[in-house]
Amino acid sequence: MQRPTVNDIAKEAGVSLATVDRVLNARPGVRARTVMRVNEAIERLGWVRDVAAANLARRRSYRVAFVLPDSRTSFMRALRGAIESAAGLAAFDRTAARIVTAAAFDPTATVRALAGLDGVDGVALMAPETPQVRDAIGRLALAGTPVVALVSDQPNSARNRFVGINNLAAGRTAAQLVGRFARRPDPTVLVVAGSMMARDQMERRLGFDETMLRCFPGATVLPSIEGRDDSDVVAPRLAEALAAHPEVDALYALGAGHRGLVHALGSLGLAGRITVVAHELTPATRAALEDGTIDAVITQDVGHIARSTLRVLRAAIDGTPLDPGQEQIRIEILLRENLPPAG
Amino acid sequence: MQRPTVNDIAKEAGVSLATVDRVLNARPGVRARTVMRVNEAIERLGWVRDVAAANLARRRSYRVAFVLPDSRTSFMRALRGAIESAAGLAAFDRTAARIVTAAAFDPTATVRALAGLDGVDGVALMAPETPQVRDAIGRLALAGTPVVALVSDQPNSARNRFVGINNLAAGRTAAQLVGRFARRPDPTVLVVAGSMMARDQMERRLGFDETMLRCFPGATVLPSIEGRDDSDVVAPRLAEALAAHPEVDALYALGAGHRGLVHALGSLGLAGRITVVAHELTPATRAALEDGTIDAVITQDVGHIARSTLRVLRAAIDGTPLDPGQEQIRIEILLRENLPPAG
DNA sequence: TGCGAAATGAGGAGCGTACCTCAGAAAAGC
DNA sequence: GCTTTTCTGAGGTACGCTCCTCATTTCGCA
Numbered sequence: 093m094q095r096p097t098v099n100d101i102a103k104e105a106g107v108s109l110a111t112v113d114r115v116l117n118a119r120p121g122v123r124a125r126t127v128m129r130v131n132e133a134i135e136r137l138g139w140v141r142d143v144a145a146a147n148l149a150r151r152r153s154y155r156v157a158f159v160l161p162d163s164r165t166s167f168m169r170a171l172r173g174a175i176e177s178a179a180g181l182a183a184f185d186r187t188a189a190r191i192v193t194a195a196a197f198d199p200t201a202t203v204r205a206l207a208g209l210d211g212v213d214g215v216a217l218m219a220p221e222t223p224q225v226r227d228a229i230g231r232l233a234l235a236g237t238p239v240v241a242l243v244s245d246q247p248n249s250a251r252n253r254f255v256g257i258n259n260l261a262a263g264r265t266a267a268q269l270v271g272r273f274a275r276r277p278d279p280t281v282l283v284v285a286g287s288m289m290a291r292d293q294m295e296r297r298l299g300f301d302e303t304m305l306r307c308f309p310g311a312t313v314l315p316s317i318e319g320r321d322d323s324d325v326v327a328p329r330l331a332e333a334l335a336a337h338p339e340v341d342a343l344y345a346l347g348a349g350h351r352g353l354v355h356a357l358g359s360l361g362l363a364g365r366i367t368v369v370a371h372e373l374t375p376a377t378r379a380a381l382e383d384g385t386i387d388a389v390i391t392q393d394v395g396h397i398a399r400s401t402l403r404v405l406r407a408a409i410d411g412t413p414l415d416p417g418q419e420q421i422r423i424e425i426l427l428r429e430n431l432p433p434a435g
Numbered sequence: 436m437q438r439p440t441v442n443d444i445a446k447e448a449g450v451s452l453a454t455v456d457r458v459l460n461a462r463p464g465v466r467a468r469t470v471m472r473v474n475e476a477i478e479r480l481g482w483v484r485d486v487a488a489a490n491l492a493r494r495r496s497y498r499v500a501f502v503l504p505d506s507r508t509s510f511m512r513a514l515r516g517a518i519e520s521a522a523g524l525a526a527f528d529r530t531a532a533r534i535v536t537a538a539a540f541d542p543t544a545t546v547r548a549l550a551g552l553d554g555v556d557g558v559a560l561m562a563p564e565t566p567q568v569r570d571a572i573g574r575l576a577l578a579g580t581p582v583v584a585l586v587s588d589q590p591n592s593a594r595n596r597f598v599g600i601n602n603l604a605a606g607r608t609a610a611q612l613v614g615r616f617a618r619r620p621d622p623t624v625l626v627v628a629g630s631m632m633a634r635d636q637m638e639r640r641l642g643f644d645e646t647m648l649r650c651f652p653g654a655t656v657l658p659s660i661e662g663r664d665d666s667d668v669v670a671p672r673l674a675e676a677l678a679a680h681p682e683v684d685a686l687y688a689l690g691a692g693h694r695g696l697v698h699a700l701g702s703l704g705l706a707g708r709i710t711v712v713a714h715e716l717t718p719a720t721r722a723a724l725e726d727g728t729i730d731a732v733i734t735q736d737v738g739h740i741a742r743s744t745l746r747v748l749r750a751a752i753d754g755t756p757l758d759p760g761q762e763q764i765r766i767e768i769l770l771r772e773n774l775p776p777a778g
Numbered sequence: 779t780g781c782g783a784a785a786t787g788a789g790g791a792g793c794g795t796a797c798c799t800c801a802g803a804a805a806a807g808c
Numbered sequence: 809g810c811t812t813t814t815c816t817g818a819g820g821t822a823c824g825c826t827c828c829t830c831a832t833t834t835c836g837c838a
Binding site for chain 3: 809810811812813814815816817818819820821822823824825826827828829830831832833834835836837838
């Protein structure tokens, strides 16, 4: 019992192959009655289109571009690596991905990068949300090129979809962990902010404050430190703040610059004595989780993001459905105990 | 600039298409020198085999069978649903999956089910670990049919791979959460065990005890309750145990039967007053997380398991590589705050 | 009833690869 | 040098589907 083919449909429906093809590809010139007969035959046979063969015949290939900021944080490095690796495997599926870098925090550069893309069927974009960028997305959408926002959303734009986590929920999760992991009730909490990817960090902050207030009303949240996502900035500022506030029980690092954080805690002899919750699994946070300097890491799987983006773009390009569960990026909580194996 | 094809390779290498084909498919009768020339041409052109076209020409299709226990827990229902849904989408990729049910805890039934499979290219198996089953796996492997163990591993068998979580680590993670979420230091902990899927639950228990002892030496772990993964058994036994031990601070439910647990806690007025960590996201645990009866759920994404199994089997069937990161099933920690949207 | 328009059939070429056969060329052994 | 073996080339068919053209049938309507 072989899989039925289009020829089987034709026989079953008592029509010609050409008519079956017209129905399958929604070409005009078929009576409604005939369309029904064909569809019934498909139903009866349980035929499913062989997309591989269809794409082959269609000569379809997918050229997609990732437009990323030129930031050099561990997270961005990991994301870039994941995209390259996913693109390597996607090559087998006639998908060619290209990474284009635009200066971080420079909307003009981002817009220029977007405008400079040619011969591209889909675009994945990670950039701060600004009116210029929003307009550039609109132009792409108008030209029929699907755009997905990566990691940091572009709401109110014509973007097709957002691939990343709900950062408000991530902030709330962090608050819950900080509140419950802290060694004392009514803890004093210090927030280490970054600055880049403005929107996602802002949302995390919002969610964090909201849940702290609601679930741990006795806690004190100190004015936050601006670490600019840079270890060299984080280290001295954090050391200073901790010296000024020896009563701090917990730290929430919502941006990058973890090496600086770990270094500051270590040199003050506070590693393992203060509850620390940070974002993103990187070599630094992994090591810190393992040695107990960091208690919990909230992360999004960059490999999943990269693969999901490619799937979403492909589906958008040829209008096929996708499995929503598979494209849901999880807000992962990592403790030392459930750290996935490295590599 | 189109993608190069086999014909381009032939031109570039200055040989015929037939020779290229011989090289590509490792057919005999080509001189080493010629092989090298072809490979260099491939390198130079950056050619990648179009697997879609190749599979079409090969007439390859993948027929896989899932052999599952006939257990009716929420988790099994969810897993079965996920497999059906993944199989539906996989149909587009010339993959036909079939679910075969064998009586739970009946090695003979499992072996019979495995032996009864015919015309199958790969098998996914979820069953308790017994010598008979191990032998049956060995026979399949000998016949060249790859087998993956699902959810509960079959170590020391000829299984090709295990798709599921590290249950030892999951137990450790649970211990960490119980210890840190408990409202008092040195808490008294009650473990609600199940019985089915013996191996995974045993491993969780081992990991749990180990970490409790190491990280929370002051805690008291009471003798565990056998709930048989059945709400109707869990409810009365748990109620009884809690009445006998009013000092219990925390509960670790490592098996199924969550509705019974929630019911017992509710009727004793203890919902939200005892720290509860449970396994698997089901409608019952989701609701309990949302209303605060359960504090944390440790789960494995059934959708991921289903899709990963299909990918792993396909890769095993035609000996292609796979992305290890993508096949790593995560030990997910879910709090109310990072619960993925339902559906 | 006949006419034009709409619907359908028949057939072919092609997508990139696999796999087959047969003839001819090059290398090896004597 | 010759024969025998080993390599290589040329060409065809197939996979399941798309997309095209042109001839033929069917239908609606005046």
